[in-house]
Amino acid sequence: xxxxxxxxxxxxxxGTLGSSWGISRTMAQVHALLLISPDALSTEDVMDQLKISxxxxxxxxxxxxxxxxxxxxxxxxxxKDFFIAEKDIWKVAKQIIKERRKxxxxxxxxxxxxxxxxxxxxxxxxxxxxVEAVTNIERVVEKADFAFDKAxxxxxxxxxxxxxxxxx
Amino acid sequence: xxxxxxxxxxxxxxGTLGSSWGISRTMAQVHALLLISPDALSTEDVMDQLKISxxxxxxxxxxxxxxxxxxxxxxxxxxKDFFIAEKDIWKVAKQIIKERRKxxxxxxxxxxxxxxxxxxxxxxxxxxxxVEAVTNIERVVEKADFAFDKAxxxxxxxxxxxxxxxxx
DNA sequence: CTTAACTTTCAATAATTATTGAAAGTTTTA
DNA sequence: TAAAACTTTCAATAATTATTGAAAGTTAAG
Numbered sequence: 023x024x025x026x027x028x029x030x031x032x033x034x035x036x037g038t039l040g041s042s043w044g045i046s047r048t049m050a051q052v053h054a055l056l057l058i059s060p061d062a063l064s065t066e067d068v069m070d071q072l073k074i075s076x077x078x079x080x081x082x083x084x085x086x087x088x089x090x091x092x093x094x095x096x097x098x099x100x101x102k103d104f105f106i107a108e109k110d111i112w113k114v115a116k117q118i119i120k121e122r123r124k125x126x127x128x129x130x131x132x133x134x135x136x137x138x139x140x141x142x143x144x145x146x147x148x149x150x151x152x153v154e155a156v157t158n159i160e161r162v163v164e165k166a167d168f169a170f171d172k173a174x175x176x177x178x179x180x181x182x183x184x185x186x187x188x189x190x
Numbered sequence: 191x192x193x194x195x196x197x198x199x200x201x202x203x204x205g206t207l208g209s210s211w212g213i214s215r216t217m218a219q220v221h222a223l224l225l226i227s228p229d230a231l232s233t234e235d236v237m238d239q240l241k242i243s244x245x246x247x248x249x250x251x252x253x254x255x256x257x258x259x260x261x262x263x264x265x266x267x268x269x270k271d272f273f274i275a276e277k278d279i280w281k282v283a284k285q286i287i288k289e290r291r292k293x294x295x296x297x298x299x300x301x302x303x304x305x306x307x308x309x310x311x312x313x314x315x316x317x318x319x320x321v322e323a324v325t326n327i328e329r330v331v332e333k334a335d336f337a338f339d340k341a342x343x344x345x346x347x348x349x350x351x352x353x354x355x356x357x358x
Numbered sequence: 359c360t361t362a363a364c365t366t367t368c369a370a371t372a373a374t375t376a377t378t379g380a381a382a383g384t385t386t387t388a
Numbered sequence: 389t390a391a392a393a394c395t396t397t398c399a400a401t402a403a404t405t406a407t408t409g410a411a412a413g414t415t416a417a418g
Binding site: 025029035044058109126137139141186189 | 191192193195196197199200203204206207210211212225226227228277278279280282283290294298301302304305307308309310314315316317318319320323324326327329330333334336337340341344346348349350352353354355356357
């Protein structure tokens with residue numbers, strides 16, 4: 023496999039992985055391209071290399087900035103924006119967890135809390151099953167939330183070695 | 191909020207959460223419905239309550255069985271299949287992690303391994319950046335894979351208390 | 359066997375989500 | 389201030405993904 027084949031396959035692979043873990047396919051592809059680029063790229067570079075439109079490139083670069091997965095780099099003597107990826111993948115992972123915790127877990131916890139207050143006959147089979155299910159789920163979601171919160175505060179090796187110790 | 195409102199909101203919430211964590215919206219909704227149902231439901235019950243077609247109900251129930259998130263229950267004197275959800279949410283979470291590890295992480299690790307073997311000038315800036323990026327990613331993905339592998343073997347409290355100890 | 363009860367499949371269609379590209383907006387330079 | 393260089397927006401459109409429902413398939417009972 024030569025450089026170009028490998029590059030395309032990498033962008034494709036990273037895009038697929040990203041989209042299955044909650045970041046959009048194109049955003050992950052742009053990130054992949056930036057990851058393997060030794061130098062910062064402009065919007066046009068991204069457009070050319072991924073064959074996407076200006077609007078699309080702009081949108082996804084902006085989203086990457088929002089997620090903290092890429093940074094702007096201004097080159098003196100050039101008015102264009104250039105972009106570089108966060109290349110510490112552990113930091114990338116933590117950043118994604120952090121964003122998704124905020125965007126997805128928090129609203130769910132709020133919704134679940136509300137749901138427990140359902141009015142009705144507390145001895146009804148359905149009512150009991152409902153409150154029980156919601157309470158159980160809330161407990162697990164809270165624990166997952168807690169785990170993610172801790173994970174983003176630990177470094178790469180600490181979390182792995184902590185888990186490992188449990189099996190020594 | 192009365193029972194029906196709460197039920198609908200719960201199904202909606204669980205569907206949204208599911209779809210953002212990699213299981214299809216409708217599959218998560220069917221699972222939600224089964225979760226709060228005190229008794230096993232038939233395909234028709236699911237069709238009626240979620241207002242979805244027979245084909246769709248069948249497909250999603252089958253997928254839930256595949257993922258190990260629901261079970262068939264046969265009632266004597268009835269030829270229909272009835273379904274109940276796995277109600278231990280920690281088990282549900284572990285099951286989802288297990289399936290996604292198999293379906294998504296393993297293929298990515300294989301692809302990354304292949305990519306490291308890219309042919310070309312090892313001193314070229316691009317080539318070096320590429321191999322470095324792929325190697326870094328592989329390292330983190332392997333660690334995440336390891337962590338998930340351990341997580342699905344631990345019980346609910348062990349993993350949380352292990353993380354907690356690191357902060358005491 | 360044959361019929362009835364039920365489940366599965368799949369091509370057509372609908373719904374959703376992503377992408378384009380031209381126009382509007384912004385910033386910088388001279 | 390004007391014009392050039394660049395970025396952002398957004399309505400139209402394309403691509404993708406999910407859903408339907410009728411037909412085919414399967415299983416069990418009579």
